[in-house]
Amino acid sequence: MVKRIIIREEYCIGCRLCEVHCITKHSKTKDIIKTYKGHEPKPVSGIYFEELGHISFAIQCRHCEDAQCIEACLTGAMYRNENTKAVLHNKEKCIGCWMCVMVCPLGVIKIDKENKKVASKCDLCIEEGFPACVENCPNEAIILVNEKGERIEK
Amino acid sequence: MKKENELRNKKRYIIIGNSASGVSCIEGIRENDKEGEILVFSDEDYFNYSRPLISYYLAGKLKEDQLNFKDEKFYEKNNVKLFLKTRCEKIDLKDKILFTTYGKFNFDYIFIGTGGKPIIPDIKGIEKIKNGLFTFTKLNDAKKLERYIEDKKVKEVVILGGGLIGLKCAEGLISKNIFVKIVELSDRIFANTFDNIASEIVENKLKENNCEIIKGNTIEKVNTKDGDLKEVILKDGKKIKANVLVIAIGVVPNTEIIEGINIKKNKGIIVDEYMKTNIPFIYAGGDVAESIEFDGNISVIAIWPRATKQGKIAGINMSGGSKKYEGIFIMNSIEFFGIPTISFGITNPKDEKRCEILKKIDYEKKIYKKIVINENKIVGGIFLGDIERAGILNGLIKNRIDVSSFKNLLLDEKFGLLILPETYRKHIVKGEGIEV
Numbered sequence: 281m282v283k284r285i286i287i288r289e290e291y292c293i294g295c296r297l298c299e300v301h302c303i304t305k306h307s308k309t310k311d312i313i314k315t316y317k318g319h320e321p322k323p324v325s326g327i328y329f330e331e332l333g334h335i336s337f338a339i340q341c342r343h344c345e346d347a348q349c350i351e352a353c354l355t356g357a358m359y360r361n362e363n364t365k366a367v368l369h370n371k372e373k374c375i376g377c378w379m380c381v382m383v384c385p386l387g388v389i390k391i392d393k394e395n396k397k398v399a400s401k402c403d404l405c406i407e408e409g410f411p412a413c414v415e416n417c418p419n420e421a422i423i424l425v426n427e428k429g430e431r432i433e434k
Numbered sequence: 435m436k437k438e439n440e441l442r443n444k445k446r447y448i449i450i451g452n453s454a455s456g457v458s459c460i461e462g463i464r465e466n467d468k469e470g471e472i473l474v475f476s477d478e479d480y481f482n483y484s485r486p487l488i489s490y491y492l493a494g495k496l497k498e499d500q501l502n503f504k505d506e507k508f509y510e511k512n513n514v515k516l517f518l519k520t521r522c523e524k525i526d527l528k529d530k531i532l533f534t535t536y537g538k539f540n541f542d543y544i545f546i547g548t549g550g551k552p553i554i555p556d557i558k559g560i561e562k563i564k565n566g567l568f569t570f571t572k573l574n575d576a577k578k579l580e581r582y583i584e585d586k587k588v589k590e591v592v593i594l595g596g597g598l599i600g601l602k603c604a605e606g607l608i609s610k611n612i613f614v615k616i617v618e619l620s621d622r623i624f625a626n627t628f629d630n631i632a633s634e635i636v637e638n639k640l641k642e643n644n645c646e647i648i649k650g651n652t653i654e655k656v657n658t659k660d661g662d663l664k665e666v667i668l669k670d671g672k673k674i675k676a677n678v679l680v681i682a683i684g685v686v687p688n689t690e691i692i693e694g695i696n697i698k699k700n701k702g703i704i705v706d707e708y709m710k711t712n713i714p715f716i717y718a719g720g721d722v723a724e725s726i727e728f729d730g731n732i733s734v735i736a737i738w739p740r741a742t743k744q745g746k747i748a749g750i751n752m753s754g755g756s757k758k759y760e761g762i763f764i765m766n767s768i769e770f771f772g773i774p775t776i777s778f779g780i781t782n783p784k785d786e787k788r789c790e791i792l793k794k795i796d797y798e799k800k801i802y803k804k805i806v807i808n809e810n811k812i813v814g815g816i817f818l819g820d821i822e823r824a825g826i827l828n829g830l831i832k833n834r835i836d837v838s839s840f841k842n843l844l845l846d847e848k849f850g851l852l853i854l855p856e857t858y859r860k861h862i863v864k865g866e867g868i869e870v
Contacts, residue, residue: 331852337852351739351742
């Protein structure tokens, strides 16, 4: 089942709750307070939040059909999940050659310079079934749709 | 065998070369044809490895079993017969037979993905070197170099060529505490891709790391004793004691397989936008192929993303699909001693007056950004030190976006998707087939 996150920038109120919940969902404890105030290093959000004047929006990997990052990856770390068609990233294989960063026209791949790894990339919350950012967006600025473009609600 | 194939109505695809383009060709074929036979030939002895990773292997950052970009299951799952250590010698175009060191094979289609081979310059005495001469493009090259350095306890290495291969080899050697001298003909390193400033920043970093760079010079002669390299003599007469010389002045398309047969080539094998050669059942792609690129010229751009794109497109078209290659411009992402760099297109325009150049430098933080604009469109750029959103620039070049309305923000901290024209932003954000 192919799902996509749609961005409706007109509705974004710039609250950044998508980021907070993305980070929490990808943390060990999955608890918002422990994630933000705990001792473990906080994960990097898979979302790029941008704000310019009165416009703001949050963007995550588009899981492109013609994914440039997969083509460019030197190690095979970037790959497509055959069932969900999501573009995923294997940290074990990643060596930080930044070929993916070079070719992504959205510039949404974040880097971890210290550890020479892609730091974070949206995984559509594949294990949990429903993206945390969509679930927690208070104004439906990001919504989830199926292959036909029909909205999926949790 | 051919008859049997015809009876079963099953196609036989042969792929020569098992690197980026060959492997992507398998994926392309399997998009359309799940039944056809795929035979892959490689003259190397590895089921799969990524050539750009050999410098990581040399540096000890990756072990041999970490170099693969596809796992063994990939070949199994795609039902591929892999012939390793098998050299392809000749293609009989009339009877459609491929001759190899393992015997002959009928085929319906061939994909040639034989890549590039290192250029060996005409240096006096080079033919006399039996021990101490190396190239650096394949895993066996890296292994031989590593073994030689260990066995002979080599402390110093001379590298001819300060381009991508030479520099990555230097980095690998330096991390093994070897003293490296790079001899580069141009007045700066990485001259094809970088401008003066970017070259200088990387040169300084190399020097800090015990590497000597000899510019505007080349090796004219080598002296040997009983086949062992002893000394290299430069164009200006300077002599350097050396037991190891690595040749890294570039690669040329490895077109040996088409010698003497009617397949058109220039520098590389000439292909159309479907990756087809002048023979309808022979395709080629990657570093061996010459194709029409983004700038409209027919050329060979030896980079990984081009090889994977072309291999896949060839595979799709060989198996009955119809997909066109759109061309690419040169781009590189390379990290030198912890300084990440990404460069695109024309970074050093010949006619500077006609171009508009935006620059931002912070020497202390080793951050440098440059964007080259021609007729309101970005034609090239360099991101050094801070590369995270460099891909946006790639998209602007590729889509030939007029940047005149927001060029003042291109090097601003606010650089991101929101500075882009709304129509373009929505176009790239929505993904295929989905309305925003």
